Amino acid sequence: MKYYSLTNSYNTASFSEAVIQGLAPDRGLYFPESIPKLSDDFWSSFADKSMVEIGVDVMRPFVGGTIPDSRLQEIVADTLCFDFPVKKISNSISTLELFHGPTMAFKDVGGRFMARCIGYFNEKSPKKVTVLVATSGDTGGAVASGFLGIPGTEVIILYPKGKVSRIQELQLTTNGQNIKAIEVDGVFDDCQEMVKSAFIDEDLKARLNLTSANSINVARWLPQSLYFFAAVQQLQRIGIDKKLVFSVPSGNFGNICAGIVAKQLGLPISHFVASTNSNDTVPRYLKTEDYLPHPSKQTISNAMDVGNPSNFIRIQSLYNRDFNALKKEFSSRAYSDRKTKEALAEIYKKYNYIADPHGAVGYLGLQNFLKENPEHYGVFLETAHPIKFRDIVEETLSLELSIPAQIQHILDKTPEKTSLSGYEAFKEYLLSHTA
Numbered sequence: 001m002k003y004y005s006l007t008n009s010y011n012t013a014s015f016s017e018a019v020i021q022g023l024a025p026d027r028g029l030y031f032p033e034s035i036p037k038l039s040d041d042f043w044s045s046f047a048d049k050s051m052v053e054i055g056v057d058v059m060r061p062f063v064g065g066t067i068p069d070s071r072l073q074e075i076v077a078d079t080l081c082f083d084f085p086v087k088k089i090s091n092s093i094s095t096l097e098l099f100h101g102p103t104m105a106f107k108d109v110g111g112r113f114m115a116r117c118i119g120y121f122n123e124k125s126p127k128k129v130t131v132l133v134a135t136s137g138d139t140g141g142a143v144a145s146g147f148l149g150i151p152g153t154e155v156i157i158l159y160p161k162g163k164v165s166r167i168q169e170l171q172l173t174t175n176g177q178n179i180k181a182i183e184v185d186g187v188f189d190d191c192q193e194m195v196k197s198a199f200i201d202e203d204l205k206a207r208l209n210l211t212s213a214n215s216i217n218v219a220r221w222l223p224q225s226l227y228f229f230a231a232v233q234q235l236q237r238i239g240i241d242k243k244l245v246f247s248v249p250s251g252n253f254g255n256i257c258a259g260i261v262a263k264q265l266g267l268p269i270s271h272f273v274a275s276t277n278s279n280d281t282v283p284r285y286l287k288t289e290d291y292l293p294h295p296s297k298q299t300i301s302n303a304m305d306v307g308n309p310s311n312f313i314r315i316q317s318l319y320n321r322d323f324n325a326l327k328k329e330f331s332s333r334a335y336s337d338r339k340t341k342e343a344l345a346e347i348y349k350k351y352n353y354i355a356d357p358h359g360a361v362g363y364l365g366l367q368n369f370l371k372e373n374p375e376h377y378g379v380f381l382e383t384a385h386p387i388k389f390r391d392i393v394e395e396t397l398s399l400e401l402s403i404p405a406q407i408q409h410i411l412d413k414t415p416e417k418t419s420l421s422g423y424e425a426f427k428e429y430l431l432s433h434t435a
């Protein structure tokens, strides 16, 4: 399997090249040249397969021979080391909980898979890979945890001082080993700029083997399709045989795009709803066919505060840029913070389930679709554990959340970080702290 750039399809790369480069040299996103259907053999034993067996079969064509099967098996087993349970909400709705990984948000699977692929690709190189990642919160934690202890790799996280929650900061600063955290005196955009400057700095390029762990990397994007296999397998096991609709709380649209890949591989899903907060570029596009990105707005579901979703172009490509074909299987709705809080309260009062603000947005999009299409069975994705948005959940539901083990164990660790500001200080740090 080759990948081509969505900017210029003549620029192609193997899986390993696409993973190491992140973006194509022409700045385009890499896209697989085909989505091969899974075999009849796969489907005839689907009900009894383990998640690792499914993971290897689904990822094998995408890896395209750049990782031997026995190693792919290890990478997938190491990636999927936690559960993705489907929990019943009502007679027509379930939720798929994607927050049981080490950092309690769904980015763990992509982070772990990518880290292990890079670890494998760099195994024979004498020079270690330095991964730079700027984060406004969740991504840095998942990337750090994914790369923790992977030989031949080192991660440097930049985050804006005082702009991440206490739990997020602990997730960034208490890893140790090959993970280092830098607190930048500035905002997220300053962190992002420092990373971008480092990538084009000739001194650094000569000395270090730099790469990025951006969410547009194919090794973070594609394994997310496994969530949908996990959900459909569980629903089939409990005898759900209605048409399935998935509502995915969406920001950069990577997760939902991976769901559409799963469908095109042959998974029986009839419709997708991309549920967004007030960052409504895609819902507006579906109404008007005009794609007009706005600057991002801050909301209570902040992991989805994206004004110009990078992966939407991949979704359009999955439908061969045919607007009407897209609209048949894909809809999108936006919800305000007020609606999101009302949904949190409704899910709790009616169904005794504590959602997080992102899951609540997903619930709203699902309810809307089911009202008009009652013959479907619906699943909304719970992309983060409510503890990660503790203040808003506790305040809206007037309760106190108990603290899960994954979070408890970092609470009494001492944060280790370097504070600096400006690119020159960052460059000096890179030159003196990495070798």
Ligand SMILES: *Cc1c(COP(=O)(O)O)cnc(C)c1O
Residues within 6 Å of the ligand: 105, 106, 107, 138, 249, 250, 251, 252, 253, 254, 255, 256, 303, 304, 358, 383, 384
């Ligand atoms: C990243 C994230 C999202 C958005 O996922 P995309 O793939 O960017 O659409 C939703 N919820 C949570 C909790 C996230 O961390």
